[in-house]
Amino acid sequence: MTQPRTYRAVGLTLRKSPVGEADIISSLYTREHGKLDVLARGARRLTSKLMGHFEPLTLVRLSIARGRTLDTVAEAEVVNAFPDVKSDYASVARGLHVAELVDGFSASSSSNPLVLDLALQTLRVIGSQPAVGDGELSSDLPLRYFDLRILNLSGFMPELFQCVECGAELEPELHRYAAGAGGALCSDCIPDDVAVRPLSLDALKVLRLLHRTGSVDQLPNLNMPATVHAEVSALCTETVQYWLDRQLRSQAFIDATKFA
Amino acid sequence: MTSDPTPGTTRSLGQLIDRLHQLPGIGPKSAQRIAYHIAHIPDDEARALADAIVAVKDMILFCDECRNLTDASPCAICANPQRNRDQICVVEESRDLVALERTRVYRGMYHVLHGALSPLNGIGPEDIHLPQLFARLQNQDNPLQELIVATNPTLEGDATADFIHRRLADTGIRITRLALGLPVGGSLEFADETTLSRAIAGRNALE
Ligand SMILES: [Zn+2]
Ligand SMILES: [Zn+2]
Numbered sequence: 001m002t003q004p005r006t007y008r009a010v011g012l013t014l015r016k017s018p019v020g021e022a023d024i025i026s027s028l029y030t031r032e033h034g035k036l037d038v039l040a041r042g043a044r045r046l047t048s049k050l051m052g053h054f055e056p057l058t059l060v061r062l063s064i065a066r067g068r069t070l071d072t073v074a075e076a077e078v079v080n081a082f083p084d085v086k087s088d089y090a091s092v093a094r095g096l097h098v099a100e101l102v103d104g105f106s107a108s109s110s111s112n113p114l115v116l117d118l119a120l121q122t123l124r125v126i127g128s129q130p131a132v133g134d135g136e137l138s139s140d141l142p143l144r145y146f147d148l149r150i151l152n153l154s155g156f157m158p159e160l161f162q163c164v165e166c167g168a169e170l171e172p173e174l175h176r177y178a179a180g181a182g183g184a185l186c187s188d189c190i191p192d193d194v195a196v197r198p199l200s201l202d203a204l205k206v207l208r209l210l211h212r213t214g215s216v217d218q219l220p221n222l223n224m225p226a227t228v229h230a231e232v233s234a235l236c237t238e239t240v241q242y243w244l245d246r247q248l249r250s251q252a253f254i255d256a257t258k259f260a
Numbered sequence: 261m262t263s264d265p266t267p268g269t270t271r272s273l274g275q276l277i278d279r280l281h282q283l284p285g286i287g288p289k290s291a292q293r294i295a296y297h298i299a300h301i302p303d304d305e306a307r308a309l310a311d312a313i314v315a316v317k318d319m320i321l322f323c324d325e326c327r328n329l330t331d332a333s334p335c336a337i338c339a340n341p342q343r344n345r346d347q348i349c350v351v352e353e354s355r356d357l358v359a360l361e362r363t364r365v366y367r368g369m370y371h372v373l374h375g376a377l378s379p380l381n382g383i384g385p386e387d388i389h390l391p392q393l394f395a396r397l398q399n400q401d402n403p404l405q406e407l408i409v410a411t412n413p414t415l416e417g418d419a420t421a422d423f424i425h426r427r428l429a430d431t432g433i434r435i436t437r438l439a440l441g442l443p444v445g446g447s448l449e450f451a452d453e454t455t456l457s458r459a460i461a462g463r464n465a466l467e
Contacts, residue, residue, distance in 0.1 A: 015380055020285060046443040049450035055415045056380070058454075081454045088426070089377060089419035096379040253379035 006065045006074055009033055012119055013058045014099040018044060025070070026054040028062075029102050029119065034111035038064055040073045050076055057082050057095045057123065080120075084127030090254070094126045097143055097250040104244045105154045115153055121216050122146045140233055140254075141219055145210045147236040152211075156243045159183030160208050165191055175199040177235060179242035197238070203231040273299060325396065327389040328372045329354050337361075337370060344368045346405035350393065350424065352376050352412055360410065368408070371396065376416035377423055385423065394427065403433075410438045413458075439464075 011030030019025050022044040028036050043050040053060050053076040063075040085095040102119050106112075125142045151157050158179065162169055163186035176185045180194030184204065190196070206228060213219055237251050269277075273295055280291035298306055322328070323335035330336070337343060347368030351357050357370050375388040385391070397404060409424055411417035425435050441459040442451060451459070 018285075020287070049447075051443075052413075052452040052455050055454075057415065078452045078454070081452070083454065083457070086415060086418055087422070089422045092415060092419040092422075093379045100380060249382040250379040252382055253377075253384055 003066065006063055007032075008061070008063050009036065010059070010061045010079065011036060012099070012102070012116060012123075013054050013056050013060060014103045015056050016054050022048070024054050026073075027103065028060070029106055029116055030062075030111065031113050031116050032111060035103070035106045036064075037070060038062065038073050039067065039070045040076070043073075052081075053078055055081070055086075056099055057085055057092075059120065082123050082127055085123055087127075091126050091129065093250055093254045094140070094143055095123055097248070097254065098122050098126070098146060100248060100250045101147070101150050101240060101244075104240075104246075105150055112153060115150065118146065118149050118153065118216070125216050125219075139222070140229065141210075141222060142216050144206075144232055144236045145213065145216050145219055147240055148207070148210050149216075151239060151243065154243070156239075157211075158207075158239055160204065160211060163189055165189035170204070172201055174201060175204060179235075179239040195238075197235065199235070200228065200231060202228045203235065206232050207235070322389075326370045326372060327374065327392055328357060328370060342367070345402065347408060348397075348404060348406075349408040349410050351410045352417060352420075356410065356412075366408075368406075373411070373420070376411055376414070376420040378416045379419075388420075390420075390424070393424070397428070397431070397433065406434045406436060408436050408438065413438075413440050 009028070009030040009032045011028035014027045014029055014035075016024045016026045019039075022042050024040045024043040026038055026040055026043075028038065030036050040050045040054050042048045043054055045051065050073060058078060059080040059082070061077045061079050062073055064071045065074045082095065085091050098119050102115060106115060122142055122145075129139070129142075148157065158177075159182055160170075161184075163184065164178070164182045165185055166189050168186050168188075170184055170186060173187065175187065175198075176196050177183065177199040178185060178191060178194045178196045181191045181196075184199055185191070185196065202224070206222065206224060209220070209222075237248060241248055276295040276298065277288075277291045280286050280294050281288055283291075286294070298309070319331045320329050321331075321333060323330045323338055324333045325338040326335060328335050328337070344367050347366075348371050349357075349360065349366060349368055350371045350373060351360065352373050352375060354372055354374075357372060360366055360370075371389070371393050373388045373390060373393070375383055377383060377385065377388070397407075407424075407428065409421040411420045421437055428435060439462045440455070441462055442448070442455065448456070
């Protein structure tokens with residue numbers, strides 16, 4: 001049976017690379033086909049009807065023609081451009097954190113609609129937060145929820161209830177955590193060859209709360225000390241970087257621009 | 261490093277093809293075509309091309325004032341007494357400045373960032389010529405009337421504009437952004453929702 005020449009897909013653009021005179025290769029995470037690279041001919045021309053459709057963090061509906069090396073966009077329609085996310089640079093950086101992780105944890109042609117739903121929900125929550133420059137630093141908690149959920153959906157959820165070495169139930173005290181060992185450790189176990197960090201009881205409680213929460217828009221308004229916030233962020237970043245085996249670029253940017 | 265030449269080519273051709281392929285916008289086929297073209301042109305033409313490349317590297321520097329590429333600092337625009345020093349227009353690249361100059365509408369000064377904030381590429385404020393912009397504004401003799409942010413209407417360009425805007429919010433400098441609207445010759449029905457909503461938000465009175 002021959003495949004039809006064109007197919008349809010709805011997806012979130014993760015990144016774009018300019019190629020040739022005015023073309024774009026867009027990487028999307030689609031509901032139907034997982035991660036997909038498509039060629040948008042002429043999309044950088046101001047007069048192109050494709051222009052603006054392939055900025056990162058745009059949900060688009062596409063009609064795609066099969067090509068020999070790369071499939072080509074035949075028609076595109078913006079479903080949601082997330083203007084609230086794009087209205088300030090700090091939420092852009094947060095949104096791109098979402099895109100970077102979806103990109104990093106997904107393989108082409110294996111689709112998990114839950115990943116797309118998670119990404120879209122997280123972007124909506126990011127867009128509804130107050131802008132960073134407007135005074136109060138808004139919380140990174142939705143991003144940490146996203147980190148844990150995407151780890152979970154990818155099969156890398158860190159263990160938060162038992163010691164990953166001996167299996168003992170974690171007592172309410174100061175613990176340790178090793179991304180490389182798969183999660184929390186009791187006070188007796190010291191695994192070899194992995195980086196271990198202390199894990200405060202407060203941070204463990206926050207992580208468990210994130211784990212229990214059903215969706216990112218149901219996150220409670222936590223009034224947690226900056227130190228706990230920083231600990232949870234560092235731990236999530238470390239775990240994500242461990243599994244992706246590289247530094248997160250968007251995270252370095254988020255840190256570098258926190259001058260406010 | 262060049263690997264063994266493909267059968268039918270030579271090591272020197274292979275090296276040239278590799279070098280050309282590293283240039284922006286040049287794919288493997290174009291690189292090959294240009295390399296074979298160069299192999300066929302007269303010696304003096306090839307040498308003139310090579311000299312031009314070397315001369316650019318030897319001569320070119322950043323203008324101390326506007327950071328544009330120039331052979332001498334201050335550059336011709338910054339040194340021109342006819343230009344309006346009350347306005348600075350911020351662009352991402354030198355070629356954007358050239359495009360704006362071609363319109364002959366703008367008579368103020370420029371500042372070239374040589375890039376835009378790009379979280380996914382790890383490009384932060386210190387990696388482009390933003391600190392030089394802020395320093396320049398602080399050292400202005402006369403208060404600036406207007407800072408025109410002409411970064412591209414892309415995710416990165418918008419984030420850069422927002423960063424500049426927030427950073428300078430307390431200075432009282434009037435900050436404007438290039439009008440974002442419909443492309444000339446375009447058709448409403450093909451405009452994406454972002455372009456259309458910005459075109460409506462930035463509409464002008466008919467005069
Ligand atoms: Zn143990
Ligand atoms: Zn200059």
